[in-house]
Amino acid sequence: MEGTDEQVSFGIDDLPVRDELRGKSPYGAPQLDVPVRLNTNENPYPLPEPLVERIAERVREAARDLNRYPDRDAVELRTRLAEYLTDTSGHEVGLANVWAANGSNEVIQQLLQTFGGPGRTAIGFEPSYSMHGLIARGTGTGWISGPRHEDFTIDLAAAEKAIAENRPDVVFVTTPNNPTGTAVPAETVLALYEAAQAAKPSMVIVDEAYIEFSHGDSLLPLLEGRPNLVVSRTMSKAFGAAGLRLGYLAAHPAVVDAVQLVRLPYHLSAVTQATALAALEHTDTLLKYVEQLKTERDRLVSELLALGYEVTASDANFVQFGRFDDAHAVWQQILDRGVLVRDNGVPGWLRVTAGTPEENDAFLDAVRDIKKEQGS
Numbered sequence: 001m002e003g004t005d006e007q008v009s010f011g012i013d014d015l016p017v018r019d020e021l022r023g024k025s026p027y028g029a030p031q032l033d034v035p036v037r038l039n040t041n042e043n044p045y046p047l048p049e050p051l052v053e054r055i056a057e058r059v060r061e062a063a064r065d066l067n068r069y070p071d072r073d074a075v076e077l078r079t080r081l082a083e084y085l086t087d088t089s090g091h092e093v094g095l096a097n098v099w100a101a102n103g104s105n106e107v108i109q110q111l112l113q114t115f116g117g118p119g120r121t122a123i124g125f126e127p128s129y130s131m132h133g134l135i136a137r138g139t140g141t142g143w144i145s146g147p148r149h150e151d152f153t154i155d156l157a158a159a160e161k162a163i164a165e166n167r168p169d170v171v172f173v174t175t176p177n178n179p180t181g182t183a184v185p186a187e188t189v190l191a192l193y194e195a196a197q198a199a200k201p202s203m204v205i206v207d208e209a210y211i212e213f214s215h216g217d218s219l220l221p222l223l224e225g226r227p228n229l230v231v232s233r234t235m236s237k238a239f240g241a242a243g244l245r246l247g248y249l250a251a252h253p254a255v256v257d258a259v260q261l262v263r264l265p266y267h268l269s270a271v272t273q274a275t276a277l278a279a280l281e282h283t284d285t286l287l288k289y290v291e292q293l294k295t296e297r298d299r300l301v302s303e304l305l306a307l308g309y310e311v312t313a314s315d316a317n318f319v320q321f322g323r324f325d326d327a328h329a330v331w332q333q334i335l336d337r338g339v340l341v342r343d344n345g346v347p348g349w350l351r352v353t354a355g356t357p358e359e360n361d362a363f364l365d366a367v368r369d370i371k372k373e374q375g376s
């Protein structure tokens with residue numbers, strides 16, 4: 001951040017910041033101005049024009065009431081989200097099962113504020129979505145890094161052991177996993193749930209941010225009879241609405257009641273609710289690109305394999321590829337060719353988001369060129 005000389009000489013370390021935040025860096029992928037950005041797992045397609053019009057209409061209506069606080073319980077929005085979940089999973093979800101917030105990051109934060117916190121711990125199986133650990137830290141929750149196999153699937157025996165030994169209050173399962181793209185089978189989630197209940201009991205949060213891109217089904221039906229299970233979702237990926245900031249969860253109504261204890265009053269603005277409702281009127285149009293992105297994801301996998309790269313099996317809208325002695329150097333070489341991918345810090349691996357066919361061609365041209373330069 002910029003400031004006057006006096007402001008610049010005074011830094012974070014001079015403030016009475018909490019000890020566990022000292023020396024840490026904020027989370028965030030580089031937002032670089034390059035022709036092809038395939039680094040944050042966004043949907044590359046802008047919203048269709050009729051939807052843009054509908055959003056404008058809905059927001060105009062909402063604007064007339066902006067002197068008032070929004071619907072604190074977001075009843076209409078949660079009802080529509082419940083309908084979407086029921087329609088797409090075949091598992092009956094109602095208003096009382098659904099809660100929404102500003103992105104699934106806020107959903108996760110509310111869950112950790114409710115079920116984690118000082119003196120409590122959460123476990124995730126890494127590499128995985130690093131915000132789980134960072135939100136844990138932000139909420140004063142201890143973080144335990146659980147194991148994965150070499151192929152990035154969850155090492156169930158080791159995970160069960162870690163749960164039994166550490167007795168965490170919260171267990172994160174990300175399926176498909178970010179950054180690896182790995183899907184977690186329902187049997188594994190069930191086994192982890194049983195282990196977590198036997199150890200504590202604790203909450204199991206299944207992060208399904210990318211589920212619409214998966215070859216398999218959502219784990220929503222597992223909610224039946226499991227009140228300590230939560231499925232979190234987002235409109236940032238498949239819905240192509242990352243700028244909207246709308247995440248949601250499905251769980252037993254008691255979980256929805258519990259997060260009320262920590263949510264800020266009126267946390268979801270009337271503008272956000274109006275925009276999300278407009279988007280949900282156009283679910284079919286929004287999700288129409290999902291199939292195309294899945295095809296492009298599969299094309300990236302086969303072309304990267306054909307080029308001689310190793311690729312992790314992906315059920316998401318991105319592909320992890322390697323292996324590199326120096327992944328960051330390759331990240332830079334790809335960037336030098338105008339394409340931004342993600343270096344998640346997984347040693348030897350990089351991640352590329354499936355973009356439009358043209359963007360993916362640009363990426364494939366870049367890695368082909370790098371291979372050629374290396375003479376391999």
Ligand SMILES: Cc1ncc(COP(=O)(O)O)c(C=O)c1O
Binds near residue numbers: 235242
């Ligand atoms: C696994 C996972 N969960 C949650 C999120 C957060 O999404 P949102 O935009 O809804 O906050 C992401 C974003 O990249 C993610 O990869």
